[in-house]
Amino acid sequence: MSLLALHGVSKSYGALRVTDGVSLAVAEGETLGILGPNGAGKTTLFNLISGDVRVDAGRVEYAGRDVTALAPHQRCRAGIGRSYQVPQPFGAMTVFENLVTAACFGGRQAEREAWHTAQEVLQETGLMPHANKPAGGLTLLNRKRLELARALATRPKLLLLDEIAGGLTEHEASELVSELRRIKARGITMIWIEHVVHALLSIADRLFVIDFGRKLAEGAPQAVMQDEAVRRVYMGVEA
Numbered sequence: 560m561s562l563l564a565l566h567g568v569s570k571s572y573g574a575l576r577v578t579d580g581v582s583l584a585v586a587e588g589e590t591l592g593i594l595g596p597n598g599a600g601k602t603t604l605f606n607l608i609s610g611d612v613r614v615d616a617g618r619v620e621y622a623g624r625d626v627t628a629l630a631p632h633q634r635c636r637a638g639i640g641r642s643y644q645v646p647q648p649f650g651a652m653t654v655f656e657n658l659v660t661a662a663c664f665g666g667r668q669a670e671r672e673a674w675h676t677a678q679e680v681l682q683e684t685g686l687m688p689h690a691n692k693p694a695g696g697l698t699l700l701n702r703k704r705l706e707l708a709r710a711l712a713t714r715p716k717l718l719l720l721d722e723i724a725g726g727l728t729e730h731e732a733s734e735l736v737s738e739l740r741r742i743k744a745r746g747i748t749m750i751w752i753e754h755v756v757h758a759l760l761s762i763a764d765r766l767f768v769i770d771f772g773r774k775l776a777e778g779a780p781q782a783v784m785q786d787e788a789v790r791r792v793y794m795g796v797e798a
């Protein structure tokens with residue numbers, strides 16, 4: 560069964576149609592990679608799934624339920640967790656406090672449970688040595704880890720990752736991919752927008768390529784990367 564299904568979702572800003580009738584289904588346990596040129600509408604698609612932005616038309620179904628009218632916090636509590644392209648922690652709070660806050664408010668966990676979750680997520684994401692540091696002072700890698708950790712603390716069934724490897728060194732990106740592999744092995748469904756293609760290819764079960772707000776290609780990673788339209792639009796390779 561699909562955990563997430565988008566049915567003809569569209570969004571415009573003024574005359575600009577940023578999402579144009581996108582339909583998409585993601586199976587439980589699947590890792591879907593999203594690719595597309597800058598400005599193609601990838602983050603907007605996440606905003607429509609998480610509820611940060613409302614659709615103009617179409618429907619968003621999650622776990623068999625129509626969530627199109629739900630607010631972001633309701634979708635989060637239903638199990639849709641997300642990271643943001645630009646990490647957005649509470650900078651003056653410690654890493655641990657950020658995670659407890661995410662678990663309490665995003666995951667609706669009681670205080671004791673939230674503390675337990677925060678400990679687990681610190682361990683899982685390698686942030687334990689930084690638990691008591693203010694989030695605002697972290698390195699880029701650790702800010703990215705915290706972004707992932709905050710989403711995990713809400714105990715998502717569906718995890719939306721927006722360019723989590725962007726700006727990292729090769730070594731840092733591969734550490735992050737190892738963490739994502741462990742998350743995937745726990746059965747969490749993931750949708751990952753990423754320009755670091757080799758990182759994405761090392762974990763994605765399927766790719767979905769967007770251009771001008773529309774689906775350009777979808778399917779098995781190797782087949783999609785060989786697709787002529789994808790090579791022309793995304794990689795600038797002449798067909």
Ligand SMILES: Nc1ncnc2c1ncn2[C@@H]1O[C@H](COP(=O)(O)OP(=O)(O)OP(=O)(O)O)[C@@H](O)[C@H]1O
Nearest residue numbers: 572575577595596597598599600601602603604644
């Ligand atoms: N709130 C907004 N108001 C007006 N235009 C917007 C808004 N949000 C996004 N856009 C425009 O919609 C288009 C798609 O933006 P979006 O951030 O979804 O693209 P993207 O594929 O994620 O790009 P990138 O790879 O650069 O992150 C862009 O032209 C952007 O300027």
